[in-house]
Amino acid sequence: MRSHASVMHLDLDAFFASVEQRDKPSLRGKPVVVGGVGGRGVVSTASYEARRYGVRSAMSTREARSRCPHAAFLSPRFHAYRAVSDVVMGLMRELSPLVEPLSLDEAFVDLVAADLPDLEVATVGAVAEELRSRVADATGGLTASVGVGTSKFIAKVASDLDKPDGLVIVPPGAELDLLRPMSVTIIPGVGPATAERLRRAGITTVADLEAVSLDELVRITGRAHGAGLYALARAQDDRPVVPERETKSVSVEGTYDTDLTDRPLMEQLLTRQAGEVAARLKKSGLSGRTITIKVRLHDFTTLNRSTTLPSPTDHAGTIARLARALFADLVEAGDTSGGVRLLGVGVSGLADWIQEDLFGDSLEPEDEPAPDLPDPGLTRRSREGWQPGMDVVHRELGRGWVWGAGRGVVTVRFETARTPAGPVRSYAADDPDLTPWRPDGS
């Protein structure tokens, strides 16, 4: 905890809905609900007019419609929100280089890195009001709620105290008086499950939490969580404002209006999602080793299956093939027989380099249909361009595909084994028995 209130948290009020009302004057003053409009959609943001009818974020759109049938129900327009967000983040960066966005509509600003005469409450208060006013000017009237305190935790709690269009500064030393009467759910990381466990232990307020020993908290909530709660209950929070964070995973998923049972269709959907993931990886210059599929069944049971390659990939064909193989395992185990409501594909274990960089020249055509048809004009040197997913033929063992490649070694899985977990064989990258497979048999 700092000696001055120098961490600011800014939160744009009812952000998606406010942008819609700004862009469509006929919606101003009326209930607006932004979210999924399909049969299984949920609410992303409700305008304050809609909240009066009990419409909330994360509520099913079906329920929102029944609570507020006359609201305007809109699909999100992310490009518009991103543009507004960029403007607001830019205004904060003019204040301080240390800006940590949490989402399109929220960020922390470290005022220690701002060019201010001092960090007294009056000074940071004036700065915060100035920022709020600039946000409104630059965005066509959007309002922001701002909190300032001695830590991220306090700043975030403060920004929530006077929503919408509010400013709350918690002076140094006032933190515990503020927190103690509040529900434990004010603490980031305390969701429904943790709150229920704490409640069963008789802990409902921050004051209750403060009275519990570290050992007891660890027993109730686990090691990492317990330590975090113990500190936050005492307003101890030294987390820095971090402007850049590394992406850890990239994923695409979709929930379908009716449960799916048609396997070829599901494979097609996974293949398409793999292509979207690959495109996003490439756009970011990323590649990853672990491919994960997510399958949510008709009863909302969620299954994840993953497999890890020896080297990273950003190839649509490779990701798709592995996703389908993982899915095949679930289908063959009978897990999907009751129908599937959601399918997803993700890549994690990201590296900020791609396979091509390791070997110099790449043989792969830029992308789809990718691994199935490598350039026929291979030279010995360029054969180090083996890519995971590429089809190959071994002189004796027949057709297989490249599981991993790197450091002069290529690992091959043969067609007889269908699941990614099965055995593979490794060869020197220039092993003459191994050649790329071509559909004409040449």
Added chain:
DNA sequence: TCTGGGGTCCTAGGACCC
């Protein structure tokens, strides 16, 4: 016809290595 989509972090168990 309750329950999105994009993420992050944690836990626990097993494999494997030293």
Added chain:
DNA sequence: TCTGGGGTCCTAGGACCC
């Protein structure tokens, strides 16, 4: 014949956040 630890990687599931 009994029986270590620690560390790392991988997989699966779950909680949580906006």
